[in-house]
Amino acid sequence: MSELKAVLFDMYGTLAGFDPPREQIQAQGVEKFGLSVTTAGIDAGYHIADEFMTRQNATKPVRTMNANEQWAFFARFEQLVLQGAGHEVDLTLAGEIWTEVRKQEYEIALFPDVIDGLDQLRSSGLIVGVVSNMNSSSERLLDDMGLTGHVDLAVTSGETGVEKPDKRIFDAALMKAGVSADEAALVGDQLESDIYGSENAGIHPILIDRYNGHPNYKSHPRTTDMASTIALIGEMRSK
Numbered sequence: 001m002s003e004l005k006a007v008l009f010d011m012y013g014t015l016a017g018f019d020p021p022r023e024q025i026q027a028q029g030v031e032k033f034g035l036s037v038t039t040a041g042i043d044a045g046y047h048i049a050d051e052f053m054t055r056q057n058a059t060k061p062v063r064t065m066n067a068n069e070q071w072a073f074f075a076r077f078e079q080l081v082l083q084g085a086g087h088e089v090d091l092t093l094a095g096e097i098w099t100e101v102r103k104q105e106y107e108i109a110l111f112p113d114v115i116d117g118l119d120q121l122r123s124s125g126l127i128v129g130v131v132s133n134m135n136s137s138s139e140r141l142l143d144d145m146g147l148t149g150h151v152d153l154a155v156t157s158g159e160t161g162v163e164k165p166d167k168r169i170f171d172a173a174l175m176k177a178g179v180s181a182d183e184a185a186l187v188g189d190q191l192e193s194d195i196y197g198s199e200n201a202g203i204h205p206i207l208i209d210r211y212n213g214h215p216n217y218k219s220h221p222r223t224t225d226m227a228s229t230i231a232l233i234g235e236m237r238s239k
Helices: 022-031 039-059 067-084 091-103 114-123 138-145 167-177 191-200 226-238
Strands: 006-009 016-019 107-110 127-132 153-156 184-188 204-208
Touching (some): 006 167, 022 091, 039 067, 127 138, 153 167, 167 191, 204 226
16 A cells, blocks of 8 residues: 555544433433333444434435435434334334434533544644534534544535545545545444445545444454554554
8 A cells, every 4th residue: 555644534433422322312212111221232223223324325315304304214213223222113103212312412522532542643644634424514513523623624524515435525535635545544433434435435444343333344454442543553554
């Protein structure tokens, strides 16, 4: 491979997650319906549901749906979360539970290891960026997430009008970074949108598997946190 000059990161599931944790939010949401969930069950459910969202965004992005379409989508999303957690519910009940989940107070917040990890990578001379399917401007995303000053660039679907795995969003990030595809790596948690998408764009994929959804994955390098990601990137640069 060419000399590695840039490392691009996905946002949700890679750099950030729910605060409070998603299992706590779901537990509070299902309580009034007489259900209970475990962390392992919610991790399994989100693994299935997030893949469903990735497939949807590749055809008709959720951000482009009208209110009725979004309700139907998230009812199915919640149904899959609960299915992974061991509960089979119909779409009507799943929609009611999703509405209750949405009432909980939560935010998307950076994982504790992110800022130090990004700063380490930048200090080593790498260009560091974010490629996100979030429906926001890059400037607002970085400000909202507390990443301003810790990364060099961001590209979002809100700005480009396309979602990962569309090659165009990766090309936009490469252009901003000023590097070729072979000089960049992409760290992400979703196989279709992040790993296959970056591979199709010619970028070196790294799967970060914080929730251990792909324990036996071998097709590309796999890490579980920022420390193991930084170590892997160091190995890639030394070759």
